[in-house]
Amino acid sequence: MHEIAFIMGKSSSGKDKIFKRLIEDEVLKLKTVVMYTTRPMRYGESEGIEYHFVSGATADKMEAEGRIIELRAYNTVYGIWKYFTLDDGQIDIKKGKYVVIGTLEAYEKFCDYYGKEHLMPIYIEVDDGIRLTRALEREKKQENPKYAEMCRRFLADSIDFSEENIAKLGINIRYFNNELLDDCIEQIKKDIIEKLTR
Numbered sequence: 001m002h003e004i005a006f007i008m009g010k011s012s013s014g015k016d017k018i019f020k021r022l023i024e025d026e027v028l029k030l031k032t033v034v035m036y037t038t039r040p041m042r043y044g045e046s047e048g049i050e051y052h053f054v055s056g057a058t059a060d061k062m063e064a065e066g067r068i069i070e071l072r073a074y075n076t077v078y079g080i081w082k083y084f085t086l087d088d089g090q091i092d093i094k095k096g097k098y099v100v101i102g103t104l105e106a107y108e109k110f111c112d113y114y115g116k117e118h119l120m121p122i123y124i125e126v127d128d129g130i131r132l133t134r135a136l137e138r139e140k141k142q143e144n145p146k147y148a149e150m151c152r153r154f155l156a157d158s159i160d161f162s163e164e165n166i167a168k169l170g171i172n173i174r175y176f177n178n179e180l181l182d183d184c185i186e187q188i189k190k191d192i193i194e195k196l197t198r
Contacts, residue, residue, distance in 0.1 A: 002120040002196050003093040005030065006110060007101045009124030010157035011150075012135040014177040014184070015101050016050070018124065021185050022099050028192055030099040033090045036062075039081035043142050051083075062086060070102070070109030074156075077148045085110075093118055097196050104165050111169075120195050122188055123166065125174040 005022070009015050023032050037051040038059050047053055054062075059082050062068055071084035085106065091098055093114060100110070111119055126134075135154060139145045173191075177184040 003097055003118045004091070004110065004114065005097075005099045005120045005122055005192055005196055006107050007099065007122045007124065008104060008107055008161075008171075009126065009177075010131060010161050011153050012131040012138065013124040013126040014134075014181060015124055017181065018122075018177070018185055018188065019099060019101050022188065022192070025189060028189065028196075029097065030192075030196075031090075031096045033085065033098055033100045035083060035085050035101070037081065037083045039076075039083070040078075052086075056080070056082070059084065069113050070106045072103055072105060074153075077152065078146065104161060104169060104171075107171075108169055116170075120192065121169070121171045121173070122191075123171050123174050124184070125176050127178050130178055 007015050007019055019032075022028060023030055034048055035051055036054055036059065038054060038056045041047070041053050042050075045051070059071075062084075063071065067087050069085040069087050071082060073080050073082045083103075083106075085100070085102070091114075102110070107119070107121060132154060135150050139147060139150045175184050175188050
């Protein structure tokens with residue numbers, strides 16, 4: 001039985017919108033897991049909603065204590081930004097059903113930590129041209145747009161989310177979010193009901 005729906009996809013594929021819609025759905029009744037990051041908070045974000053925003057020193061302390069389930073560190077044009085999931089009591093697969101956002105690497109670490117049978121991979125696919133347009137529009141809205149970092153992240157996704165890496169993890173279902181977000185979410189909800197909430 002799956003207990004954790006794990007959302008993955010390249011940057012600007014709509015993961016955050018899909019995530020928010022799923023946790024708002026009263027039929028699904030999914031619990032959330034707030035991840036941690038050392039990157040600066042973006043315009044419109046709030047502490048404890050999108051992420052727990054912590055300093056690099058705090059992240060290092062948590063890692064030394066062995067409390068981190070998975071961690072990704074990116075050498076950005078603004079320094080190293082870390083994203084990680086902490087074993088802080090948010091997840092108890094015996095007591096609930098959860099939805100998480102992460103990378104392929106994070107999905108693999110979750111499988112190692114909890115067991116692959118407890119995870120339902122949700123891979124969001126979007127045409128690269130559409131993603132680039134979305135990324136640019138989002139970055140324009142930031143108080144201090146970071147276009148170089150946006151481009152770095154966009155290019156890095158081609159490597160991180162290569163077809164070889166996707167296949168290696170046995171992810172064979174994709175949810176397309178090119179134009180019709182509602183249709184994409186409805187398909188995801190249908191599959192979650194079938195695999196996660198019965």
